[in-house]
Amino acid sequence: MSFCLKKNLLDMNLYKENPALKFQLGHPLMEKIVALKEQNFADKDKYDYAPQDFEDAIDSYDRILEIVGEICGDIIAPNAESVDHEGPQVINNRVKYARGTQENHDALAKAGLYGMALPRQYGGLNFSMVPYVMAAELVSRADAGFANIWGLQDCAETIAEFASEDIKAEFLPRVCAGETCSMDLTEPDAGSDLQAVQLKATFNEEDQTWYLNGVKRFITNGDAQIKLVLARSEEGTNDGRGLSYFVCDNKHDDRIKVRRIENKLGIKGSPTCELVFTNAPAKLVGTRRMGLIKYVMSLMNGARLGVGAQSVGLSAAAYEEALAYARDRRQFGKAIIEFPAVFEMVSMIKAKLDASRAILYECTRFVDVYKAYEAIEATRKLTPEEKADYKEYQRLADAFTPMLKMFSSEFANQNAYDCIQVHGGSGFMKDYACERLYRDARILTIYEGTSQLQTVAAIRHVTTGGYLKQIRAYENMEINPIFNPIRARLVAMTEKYEAIVNAVVETKNQEYLDFVARRLVEMAGHIIMTYLLIIDATRDEQFRTSAEVYINYAEAEVEKHYSFIKAFNIDDIELYKA
Numbered sequence: 001m002s003f004c005l006k007k008n009l010l011d012m013n014l015y016k017e018n019p020a021l022k023f024q025l026g027h028p029l030m031e032k033i034v035a036l037k038e039q040n041f042a043d044k045d046k047y048d049y050a051p052q053d054f055e056d057a058i059d060s061y062d063r064i065l066e067i068v069g070e071i072c073g074d075i076i077a078p079n080a081e082s083v084d085h086e087g088p089q090v091i092n093n094r095v096k097y098a099r100g101t102q103e104n105h106d107a108l109a110k111a112g113l114y115g116m117a118l119p120r121q122y123g124g125l126n127f128s129m130v131p132y133v134m135a136a137e138l139v140s141r142a143d144a145g146f147a148n149i150w151g152l153q154d155c156a157e158t159i160a161e162f163a164s165e166d167i168k169a170e171f172l173p174r175v176c177a178g179e180t181c182s183m184d185l186t187e188p189d190a191g192s193d194l195q196a197v198q199l200k201a202t203f204n205e206e207d208q209t210w211y212l213n214g215v216k217r218f219i220t221n222g223d224a225q226i227k228l229v230l231a232r233s234e235e236g237t238n239d240g241r242g243l244s245y246f247v248c249d250n251k252h253d254d255r256i257k258v259r260r261i262e263n264k265l266g267i268k269g270s271p272t273c274e275l276v277f278t279n280a281p282a283k284l285v286g287t288r289r290m291g292l293i294k295y296v297m298s299l300m301n302g303a304r305l306g307v308g309a310q311s312v313g314l315s316a317a318a319y320e321e322a323l324a325y326a327r328d329r330r331q332f333g334k335a336i337i338e339f340p341a342v343f344e345m346v347s348m349i350k351a352k353l354d355a356s357r358a359i360l361y362e363c364t365r366f367v368d369v370y371k372a373y374e375a376i377e378a379t380r381k382l383t384p385e386e387k388a389d390y391k392e393y394q395r396l397a398d399a400f401t402p403m404l405k406m407f408s409s410e411f412a413n414q415n416a417y418d419c420i421q422v423h424g425g426s427g428f429m430k431d432y433a434c435e436r437l438y439r440d441a442r443i444l445t446i447y448e449g450t451s452q453l454q455t456v457a458a459i460r461h462v463t464t465g466g467y468l469k470q471i472r473a474y475e476n477m478e479i480n481p482i483f484n485p486i487r488a489r490l491v492a493m494t495e496k497y498e499a500i501v502n503a504v505v506e507t508k509n510q511e512y513l514d515f516v517a518r519r520l521v522e523m524a525g526h527i528i529m530t531y532l533l534i535i536d537a538t539r540d541e542q543f544r545t546s547a548e549v550y551i552n553y554a555e556a557e558v559e560k561h562y563s564f565i566k567a568f569n570i571d572d573i574e575l576y577k578a
């Protein structure tokens with residue numbers, strides 16, 4: 001019976017089966033995004049696959065996503081189980097993917113689905129971020145571990161943005177042809193604190209080449225052909241200002257050895273490597289010393305969006321598995337979905353899925369607009385109005401990215417946990433996909449910056465009023481009057497949020513602010529996501545239930561954090577110190 005159930009969930013086009021994605025593609029801001037991205041549709045005369053106009057662009061996003069959805073349903077999802085069992089291996093310091101991983105990769109490469117967001121001149125599809133992130137969500141829905149390998153094409157974005165023309169011409173067509181990438185930042189003593197990176201970059205005057213020496217660890221897809229490496233180029237430095245960013249062609253000689261693959265809890269198909277660099281030649285990307293401050297920050301922001309998509313994809317899988325099982329399984333003479341304790345769990349999984357998807361695409365639209373302006377600015381001067389618009393969207397993207405990463409990854413974990421609970425004892429067995437989802441979810445709150453580090457990035461948007469400003473903007477948006485009672489509750493929640501933020505800020509106590517930071521960010525996040533749900537539900541009835549369910553949860557969470565902070569005695573922080 002279990003395999004029969006799984007079969008029902010596979011063998012389908014994961015894009016066509018998901019009306020929420022098509023809905024996001026129809027968002028009003030898409031017209032502006034496409035106009036900025038396609039720049040008067042100038043490519044239409046050069047490339048036969050470039051869109052002629054807005055409708056044509058959306059139509060091509062739709063068609064490509066259908067192909068992604070088909071590959072995900074027909075190949076990647078059915079392979080997920082065997083990949084999880086088999087995993088990759090290290091043979092002679094090289095990585096060999098599991099059979100299913102290789103098949104997934106080959107199918108996507110053959111369909112031209114690497115380099116989706118790269119410019120057409122390098123063989124890319126010049127997709128805006130929204131459809132690209134949708135593809136990432138779909139791949140993750142099929143197999144969250146494989147989403148890493150495919151999603152590392154993100155690395156190419158920083159090459160396109162910051163590298164010289166020569167480097168772009170050398171590497172970008174290779175990414176579009178299906179060569180994979182890795183992002184080599186972490187070292188044994190440099191995890192959350194990347195300023196501590198020690199891998200050494202030395203410039204040889206004789207052959208005018210940089211060489212890398214040292215160790216990296218926890219590198220996903222570490223044996224990729226194209227590697228982006230953070231390294232210490234400035235001798236005698238110890239902080240982020242001594243680091244530069246390099247691209248490294250992994251020629252599969254002995255210069256970059258995979259010493260081992262980690263034995264992990266989840267995402268087992270995704271090889272996490274320890275690497276030794278021995279005089280590995282590399283090329284400098286952009287300017288020396290700007291490695292961490294500028295390029296890696298940009299890379300990580302893109303990757304955080306990727307983990308957001310990965311988290312939403314995993315939540316979608318958890319929802320589908322939980323719902324199918326709850327409808328199928330009978331106890332006490334009826335399907336377990338009919339018990340309030342079970343339908344409450346399933347509807348909360350759905351509400352958290354819809355809330356995290358709403359913030360994922362809202363954030364992605366903000367990124368899309370500012371990135372498109374950034375690309376235009378490289379070719380001409382922006383008008384003052386354009387510049388102001390660019391800065392505003394960049395600010396919103398900065399504020400929403402850590403919030404999205406934190407919430408979507410935490411929700412994916414909660415949803416995977418509840419998915420097992422809905423399955424009862426069967427959920428603990430390998431027969432059902434939910435135990436894999438549970439293991440795969442656990443990394444999401446850790447890599448690309450832990451939830452604690454997302455809070456560090458988000459808190460300034462609490463203290464400077466950035467989130468509040470956006471909450472007020474949502475408050476003033478036109479909504480279906482049936483949601484007025486929800487809006488009234490949100491206004492009351494916002495008053496509490498504002499009052500408690502002011503109270504914390506007024507203490508001028510940094511340690512206290514850090515102590516309650518996550519609660520404050522969560523309060524803002526719950527308000528924002530509920531607004532997004534009622535705005536979406538105004539455009540489409542399919543989100544109404546989630547909006548009405550989520551507000552009850554959001555209100556209780558906001559109240560909980562408010563009460564905690566209000567009642568908290570600052571001196572009690574001492575009690576928490578180990």
Ligand SMILES: Cc1cc2nc3c(=O)[nH]c(=O)nc-3n(C[C@H](O)[C@H](O)[C@H](O)COP(=O)(O)OP(=O)(O)OC[C@H]3O[C@@H](n4cnc5c(N)ncnc54)[C@H](O)[C@@H]3O)c2cc1C
Nearest residue numbers: 183184185186191192218219220272446447448449450452
């Ligand atoms: C499966 C996997 C894949 C990975 N893939 C890659 C990859 O492709 N490329 C790459 O470069 N790295 C990768 N990483 C590394 C990953 O990004 C780091 O593990 C992560 O950033 C955390 O660093 P750490 O493990 O050293 O933990 P630590 O930094 O030691 O953190 C330990 C704990 O301390 C907390 N903490 C640390 N500093 C602070 C602070 N300032 N404020 C509050 N709390 C703090 C953290 O939240 C965490 O709870 C991967 C890791 C894993 C496990």
